[in-house]
């Protein structure tokens with residue numbers, strides 16, 4: 001089942017001599033439950049594509065359609081609610097709040113959304129991500145891999161349908177990277193989620209079910225011909 005589709009999606013930054021066509025007409029379709037890697041050289045347009053798919057930036061033209069809902073038809077206010085409820089974001093920087101414990105960081109997005117914390121699910125997440133004995137620690141008492149696992153738990157806490165990850169293992173050594181990727185892959189299967197992840201690392205992209213390559217702003221789904 002398709003969860004996300006783009007229709008002639010483009011993004012241009014700047015005007016005149018500073019104009020950059022960061023994303024050329026892109027038509028991709030992503031199936032529910034897939035782990036999709038976006039790969040390409042530096043400056044090829046990976047972050048631009050991820051930010052458009054996740055509703056963090058507006059396209060210059062074209063549309064992002066998620067489960068039948070066009071993001072551009074939502075007001076700024078509704079888009080931010082939609083993003084908070086439907087999406088999880090993981091970045092290279094863990095962005096944890098230093099004065100909150102691991103567990104408090106994980107449940108923060110739920111509290112900010114005025115929702116009741118599903119304690120059983122949070123416990124399951126904490127256990128699944130191997131954080132049970134670290135839940136009351138502050139971020140600076142955690143290793144890089146543990147901090148990224150907290151950031152992953154935080155991204156999964158609101159049970160998002162799609163997780164967007166921008167080089168989530170970029171700050172981790174290779175052994176820890178593989179562990180984190182394996183956990184991410186397992187968690188999307190366990191919680192029936194879709195993962196869209198940027199990487200420039202070929203080893204990392206091997207974890208994915210599908211690959212979108214991007215070159216000079218032109219995105220192609222591997223194995224599929226763009227119309």
Ligand SMILES: Nc1ncnc2c1ncn2[C@@H]1O[C@H](COP(=O)(O)OP(=O)(O)OP(=O)(O)O)[C@@H](O)[C@H]1O
Pocket residue numbers: 013014020021022040041042043044045046047048049200
């Ligand atoms: N806010 C912006 N204003 C102007 N140009 C931008 C902006 N953001 C990105 N660009 C340009 O758009 C192009 C694509 O950038 P993007 O960040 O999407 O690439 P990337 O593949 O994610 O790169 P990297 O791997 O280095 O992070 C680049 O030429 C970049 O300079």
